[in-house]
Amino acid sequence: MKILWITGLACNGNTHSFLNYPYLEQFLDDFEFIYHPIIDSNYSLVDIVSKTISCDILLIEGSISPEITKADKKLVDIITDYSKVVHKIVTVGTCATFGGIFKESEYENISGLHFDEKNLVQSFLNLRYKTISISGCPVHPETLVNTFYAIKNGIELKLDEYLRPKEYFAYTVHNGCTRNEYFEYKIDNHNFGKKEGCMFYNHGCQAPFTHASCNKILWNEVNSKTRVGQPCMGCTEPDFPKANLYETKKNMGIPANLPLGVAKRTYLTLAGVTKAFHINRLEKDMFDD
Amino acid sequence: MEDKKQQRKNAIIECSLELFASKGFYNTTIPDIAKALKMSVGNMYNYFKSKDILAQEVIRFISKYLGNELRKINELEISTEEKTHKIVEIYFKIALARPEMIDYFLRIYLSNREVFRDGCEGMICVNEFVTEIMIYFEEGVKAGDLRDQDFFSAFGLFMGYLGGMVFLKGEDILPKKLDEYVDDITFNIYKALSV
Numbered sequence: 001m002k003i004l005w006i007t008g009l010a011c012n013g014n015t016h017s018f019l020n021y022p023y024l025e026q027f028l029d030d031f032e033f034i035y036h037p038i039i040d041s042n043y044s045l046v047d048i049v050s051k052t053i054s055c056d057i058l059l060i061e062g063s064i065s066p067e068i069t070k071a072d073k074k075l076v077d078i079i080t081d082y083s084k085v086v087h088k089i090v091t092v093g094t095c096a097t098f099g100g101i102f103k104e105s106e107y108e109n110i111s112g113l114h115f116d117e118k119n120l121v122q123s124f125l126n127l128r129y130k131t132i133s134i135s136g137c138p139v140h141p142e143t144l145v146n147t148f149y150a151i152k153n154g155i156e157l158k159l160d161e162y163l164r165p166k167e168y169f170a171y172t173v174h175n176g177c178t179r180n181e182y183f184e185y186k187i188d189n190h191n192f193g194k195k196e197g198c199m200f201y202n203h204g205c206q207a208p209f210t211h212a213s214c215n216k217i218l219w220n221e222v223n224s225k226t227r228v229g230q231p232c233m234g235c236t237e238p239d240f241p242k243a244n245l246y247e248t249k250k251n252m253g254i255p256a257n258l259p260l261g262v263a264k265r266t267y268l269t270l271a272g273v274t275k276a277f278h279i280n281r282l283e284k285d286m287f288d289d
Numbered sequence: 290m291e292d293k294k295q296q297r298k299n300a301i302i303e304c305s306l307e308l309f310a311s312k313g314f315y316n317t318t319i320p321d322i323a324k325a326l327k328m329s330v331g332n333m334y335n336y337f338k339s340k341d342i343l344a345q346e347v348i349r350f351i352s353k354y355l356g357n358e359l360r361k362i363n364e365l366e367i368s369t370e371e372k373t374h375k376i377v378e379i380y381f382k383i384a385l386a387r388p389e390m391i392d393y394f395l396r397i398y399l400s401n402r403e404v405f406r407d408g409c410e411g412m413i414c415v416n417e418f419v420t421e422i423m424i425y426f427e428e429g430v431k432a433g434d435l436r437d438q439d440f441f442s443a444f445g446l447f448m449g450y451l452g453g454m455v456f457l458k459g460e461d462i463l464p465k466k467l468d469e470y471v472d473d474i475t476f477n478i479y480k481a482l483s484v
Binding site: 100173250251252253254256264266269272273274277 | 346392394396410412416419420424427429430431435437438439440441443461
């Protein structure tokens with residue numbers, strides 16, 4: 001199966017993440033990049049833009065703007081041309097999906113392929129039916145690779161409202177977090193990098209309202225942000241990046257963003273109950289005697 | 290059948306509330322309550338296993354009652370200042386119409402902490418009431434009307450003030466009727482909490 005990996009306005013973070021896929025050799029036996037900005041390929045960027053070369057998947061990394069050109073051809077025209085020959089289009093990363101951090105740049109009309117943050121972009125509406133979005137900053141390599149294999153094997157992936165595979169994005173990052181006990185009893189972690197404590201209450205963790213599988217499919221098969229002691233920054237969501245990522249935005253002590261689908265009164269009632277108790281085991285360092 | 294039992298339970302709670310509030314927690318016995326309800330003491334224990342448990346049920350009952358009144362205000366499409374006015378108003382209104390409720394809160398719940406230590410930890414037994422106050426604060430901050438601050442510094446200012454006024458009223462110290470203070474107290478609270 002042949003893939004064209006094209007970049008818009010990007011930091012190449014998704015490429016770097018992809019290169020960390022542990023079974024890359026196997027992957028490269030099963031797939032071929034007709035062009036990739038970093039991995040050796042049979043065609044140059046000039047070849048890619050000067051004719052339309054046969055391929056199966058068009059992968060877009062980075063934000064899109066009508067101003068951006070690749071080898072003197074407008075990116076949007078490259079997308080239009082290749083979208084006619086491929087079976088699937090995959091937007092990789094939050095920039096290609098929602099616009100991401102480059103929305104802060106000076107380019108005009110920066111967006112993802114189909115979304116400008118939460119808003120639907122009108123320009124490529126006709127391509128929606130063949131697009132799959134894998135958001136993330138960067139993309140999780142296994143999520144990306146597994147999606148490629150699903151396409152190769154003709155598996156019809158169920159998608160959410162932002163065209164993300166539900167297999168990976170129906171969950172929140174909170175699901176599988178090793179700090180859930182601390183979350184339940186409202187015990188925050190006051191030192192980054194420590195094993196103890198939940199970072200939702202004071203340290204900006206967005207895991208309870210961020211869609212991704214970071215704590216179900218671990219990064220490098222080892223760890224995740226929240227497991228290692230860093231708050232989830234909500235990097236798979238349309239409004240990424242927000243400001244003050246290490247601080248929980250609160251209104252008079254109540255988190256401005258509550259766990260997904262939990263009503264305010266329900267949350268406050270539960271919080272009132274759990275805060276009334278002191279669980280000694282959870283309030284001290286795990287390895288203290 | 291269950292409804293009837295619940296009705297009986299509610300009657301016990303209402304009666305205990307009045308007796309506890311007027312005579313004090315330790316001066317009120319289960320036989321006193323049973324007598325007022327024309328029930329046998331033995332039957333009373335079918336509903337509540339101890340006087341402490343009954344006292345905890347009473348505070349839960351008050352919290353639900355007050356919380357429900359505050360929830361109606363929180364759900365109105367009005368400004369934070371108007372909500373503040375309505376909260377002060379309803380608190381004083383309840384203090385006049387059901388003085389035993391506020392008395393119980395101030396003179397039993399806050400003054401006999403040992404009764405509530407096991408079963409009413411933290412603010413569990415006043416959860417409904419506190420939740421609505423939290424929502425009033427949170428929505429006020431979100432609307433840009435109230436200054437963001439620690440919940441308890443705002444809560445203490447608001448409820449301490451209202452409780453203090455009702456206490457003074459209970460001691461017959463206030464020169465004016467309680468409801469005549471609503472406008473001034475609303476002004477003071479709103480001015481103190483607003484941005």
